[in-house]
Amino acid sequence: MTEIIDGNAVAEDVRGDVSDAVDALAESDVTPTLATVLMSDDPASETYVSMKQNDCEEVGIDTVDVELDSDADAAELYDTIDELNADDDVNGILVQMPVPDHVDDRRVLRSIDPEKDVDGLHPENIGRLVAGDARYKPCTPHGIQRLLEAAEVETEGKEAVVVGRSRLVGKPMANLFIQYGDGGNATTTVCHSRTEDLAAKTREADILVAAAGVPEMIDGSMIGEGAVVIDVGINQVDADNEKGYELVGDVDFDSAKEQASAITPVPGGVGPMTRAMLLYNTVNAAAVQSGVESALD
Numbered sequence: 001m002t003e004i005i006d007g008n009a010v011a012e013d014v015r016g017d018v019s020d021a022v023d024a025l026a027e028s029d030v031t032p033t034l035a036t037v038l039m040s041d042d043p044a045s046e047t048y049v050s051m052k053q054n055d056c057e058e059v060g061i062d063t064v065d066v067e068l069d070s071d072a073d074a075a076e077l078y079d080t081i082d083e084l085n086a087d088d089d090v091n092g093i094l095v096q097m098p099v100p101d102h103v104d105d106r107r108v109l110r111s112i113d114p115e116k117d118v119d120g121l122h123p124e125n126i127g128r129l130v131a132g133d134a135r136y137k138p139c140t141p142h143g144i145q146r147l148l149e150a151a152e153v154e155t156e157g158k159e160a161v162v163v164g165r166s167r168l169v170g171k172p173m174a175n176l177f178i179q180y181g182d183g184g185n186a187t188t189t190v191c192h193s194r195t196e197d198l199a200a201k202t203r204e205a206d207i208l209v210a211a212a213g214v215p216e217m218i219d220g221s222m223i224g225e226g227a228v229v230i231d232v233g234i235n236q237v238d239a240d241n242e243k244g245y246e247l248v249g250d251v252d253f254d255s256a257k258e259q260a261s262a263i264t265p266v267p268g269g270v271g272p273m274t275r276a277m278l279l280y281n282t283v284n285a286a287a288v289q290s291g292v293e294s295a296l297d
């Protein structure tokens with residue numbers, strides 16, 4: 001039987017740990033605060049940001065909610081970041097990606113105070129991650145590590161194949177797989193849009209992470225028997241329902257499930273874990289900034 005890895009359940013466990021850590025910080029009069037910054041009219045981005053705020057409320061993290069017009073000057077966003085950097089009440093800053101084309105997203109990530117960069121995307125934090133000295137692990141790859149751990153999937157000595165080389169997922173995921181220690185020590189291949197004979201690579205995977213952002217591009221014929229399949233895709237495709245769309249992954253679930261020993265669904269797989277690890281990073285940020293020990297490792 002193929003195991004369906006339940007991201008909602010594992011995320012609930014993480015939120016429980018986070019909530020306990022928030023209670024412990026309260027004894028030192030510390031309340032973690034996350035600022036979310038949204039500069040987009042995209043309904044999906046709006047939904048994700050409001051989900052992140054609801055998650056915070058559930059575990060006792062305060063939020064600051066900044067929304068900028070998508071056609072505002074880029075300077076408004078840079079100024080907002082400067083203000084949040086200077087605000088001692090704010091422990092974590094998340095600028096929802098993507099930002100509009102007229103904004104330099106690399107400058108955005110560079111300007112967030114690295115200690116408040118709970119997304120783990122500042123060059124200093126990426127550098128530390130690659131050096132094996134991570135401060136905040138980027139939320140999606142970190143969440144995937146937790147999912148693999150929860151499903152008791154060994155990575156050591158295994159073939160890990162990551163499809164996609166994004167800043168948010170593919171690059172940090174591959175880096176975590178090659179690190180020493182638990183959740184690492186995997187022989188790692190990164191595939192992308194220029195890879196020749198993708199299927200030959202993906203079929204070799206013991207652990208396959210699909211993070212290319214192309215709906216259902218990985219089907220059963222591309223998966224080796226018994227592989228563990230982690231689907232990072234959250235693609236909206238038109239559908240004949242109330243919302244007018246449905247979410248599909250980068251993996252064709254039905255055919256992939258025939259081959260895999262374990263697989264994450266979409267929705268209910270990686271997505272909830274990404275949000276849970278943001279809470280985790282925010283609590284650790286609050287602890288570090290207030291000089292209190294965090295109950296989270």
Ligand SMILES: Nc1nc(=O)c2c([nH]1)NC[C@@H]1CN(c3ccc(C(=O)N[C@@H](CCC(=O)O)C(=O)O)cc3)C=[N+]21
Nearest residue numbers: 048095096097098119139234267268269271272274275
């Ligand atoms: N600075 C930044 N950090 C991010 O972490 C970031 C970002 N920008 N931009 C966009 C992506 C996307 N992302 C998601 C997180 C959770 C779900 C999620 O919880 N999805 C639910 C379903 C949601 C639904 O029903 O629509 C699930 O898969 O079960 C989705 C998408 C974070 N991202």
